[in-house]
Amino acid sequence: MHISEGILSPPVLIGGAVLSAAAVVQGLRELDDEDIPRAAVLTAAFFVASLIHVPVGFSSAHLILNGLLGIILGWAAFPAILVALLLQAVIFNFGGLTVLGVNTFILAVPAVLCRMLFVPVLRRSHTRTAFALVGALAGGLAVTLSGLLGAAAIAASGRGFRPVAGALLAVHLPVIITEALITAGIVSFLSRVKPGMLVRKKK
Amino acid sequence: MKLSTTIARAAFYCLLPFSVFAHGLGAERIEGGTGIAATYSDGSPMAFVDVTVYAPDAEEEIFQEGTTDRDGRFVFFPAMTGKWMIEVDDGMGHALRKEVEVLNEPAALPSPSAKTNPLTGVITGLSIIFGLFGCWALWRSRRGAKG
Numbered sequence: 001m002h003i004s005e006g007i008l009s010p011p012v013l014i015g016g017a018v019l020s021a022a023a024v025v026q027g028l029r030e031l032d033d034e035d036i037p038r039a040a041v042l043t044a045a046f047f048v049a050s051l052i053h054v055p056v057g058f059s060s061a062h063l064i065l066n067g068l069l070g071i072i073l074g075w076a077a078f079p080a081i082l083v084a085l086l087l088q089a090v091i092f093n094f095g096g097l098t099v100l101g102v103n104t105f106i107l108a109v110p111a112v113l114c115r116m117l118f119v120p121v122l123r124r125s126h127t128r129t130a131f132a133l134v135g136a137l138a139g140g141l142a143v144t145l146s147g148l149l150g151a152a153a154i155a156a157s158g159r160g161f162r163p164v165a166g167a168l169l170a171v172h173l174p175v176i177i178t179e180a181l182i183t184a185g186i187v188s189f190l191s192r193v194k195p196g197m198l199v200r201k202k203k
Numbered sequence: 204m205k206l207s208t209t210i211a212r213a214a215f216y217c218l219l220p221f222s223v224f225a226h227g228l229g230a231e232r233i234e235g236g237t238g239i240a241a242t243y244s245d246g247s248p249m250a251f252v253d254v255t256v257y258a259p260d261a262e263e264e265i266f267q268e269g270t271t272d273r274d275g276r277f278v279f280f281p282a283m284t285g286k287w288m289i290e291v292d293d294g295m296g297h298a299l300r301k302e303v304e305v306l307n308e309p310a311a312l313p314s315p316s317a318k319t320n321p322l323t324g325v326i327t328g329l330s331i332i333f334g335l336f337g338c339w340a341l342w343r344s345r346r347g348a349k350g
Binding site for chain 2: 033036037039040043044047048051083084087088091092
């Protein structure tokens with residue numbers, strides 16, 4: 001889910017960069033000192049996940065993990081995703097430097113939404129099944145929303161929304177399922193081992 | 204730390220990504236190939252018409268599809284020696300089949316220019332991520348200690 005250089009129009013690129021920059025600042029403010037190592041580990045996971053390819057017919061899509069990042073990091077998903085995408089662009093030529101803002105926005109907004117939607121549910125969850133279910137929903141929803149946002153960004157640059165959204169979601173369907181399973185597994189595991197990572201105590 | 208040293212360091216780290224940026228996707232120029240120039244009986248070129256190529260070893264299976272250029276030319280790279288069949292069809296009832304015999308073994312593909320080894324990339328990326336967050340944590344803790 002990296003939009004390449006040369007597809008989006010300048011207003012979309014600038015808009016994405018400005019919104020992402022503001023959200024990154026917000027994310028850094030919310031990142032407590034003791035959460036920094038956690039953010040580093042998740043940034044690393046996100047960075048590596050993009051190299052794990054899920055075969056889709058003759059094409060392939062890769063893992064994204066933005067739902068998981070969102071649930072654990074909240075707004076701090078913005079700086080985490082920005083750093084990971086920057087390195088992916090520089091080292092592997094995924095996406096690109098000018099589209100960095102838009103790509104960050106596309107992947108991080110669903111992450112933050114996942115936290116807003118699902119963490120209140122997690123606070124009231126007690127069984128492992130409930131945690132797994134919420135994890136699956138978050139994992140699947142985040143990728144779906146990113147696909148729609150990506151299509152919207154491409155549509156705003158003068159292409160039809162429907163065909164792009166359809167193609168993006170079709171390619172990402174296996175990823176949505178895989179991510180739902182992986183996020184479900186990790187969230188249910190964390191609920192047993194380290195519940196504080198999912199549901200932060202209120203200060 | 205002196206201001207000049209700080210500026211020099213900042214410049215170095217800002218320029219660093221561009222040296223890495225030289226890697227990634229790449230294309231090599233190739234030349235040669237074999238093909239046909241298709242014309243109508245009046246000598247005008249069969250421009251922008253459909254072309255289908257069949258390999259010598261699989262006459263039923265399409266090897267390649269394409270379109271002629273404005274002068275009716277179509278060139279492809281045969282993967283083996285033998286008799287290749289090229290079909291040209293303008294979709295308006297004019298079609299021709301032309302056999303092209305390839306005698307020379309195809310040239311080897313050009314070796315791709317240096318690519319980043321994925322493992323090197325992963326290690327580099329992870330080092331930078333942890334380094335970056337480490338510096339951030341250090342800066343935060345120092346500022347906290349001062350304040």
